[in-house]
Amino acid sequence: xxxxxxxxxxxxxxxxxxxxxxxxxxxxxxxxxxxxxxxxxxxxxxxxxxxxxxxxxxxxxxxxxxxxxxxxxxxxxxxxxxxxxxxxxxxxxxxxx
Numbered sequence: 001x002x003x004x005x006x007x008x009x010x011x012x013x014x015x016x017x018x019x020x021x022x023x024x025x026x027x028x029x030x031x032x033x034x035x036x037x038x039x040x041x042x043x044x045x046x047x048x049x050x051x052x053x054x055x056x057x058x059x060x061x062x063x064x065x066x067x068x069x070x071x072x073x074x075x076x077x078x079x080x081x082x083x084x085x086x087x088x089x090x091x092x093x094x095x096x097x
Contacts, residue, residue: 021088026095030059033096035089041066044074051078062092 054061055078064087
């Protein structure tokens with residue numbers, strides 16, 4: 001990185017609008033969390049590959065897709081997936097394997 005970059009560490013803010021996420025559903029489950037961050041989110045082909053590759057896995061897959069797509073645009077979502085535009089990442093990471 002060039003000299004103009006300053007690294008200050010993570011900016012972790014509790015987002016109260018995400019309180020409706022069913023974190024309790026993850027307890028006792030094998031959990032896989034997939035997030036491409038906040039910049040690289042318009043990736044429907046990647047998300048479809050995740051569906052195909054993980055649909056038969058005995059695990060709950062939690063997928064964050066960001067704001068550029070809607071969940072409905074992804075079509076059929078396997079039963080073992082929870083897909084949302086935004087997710088309470090720290091809460092999920094506490095449960096993830």
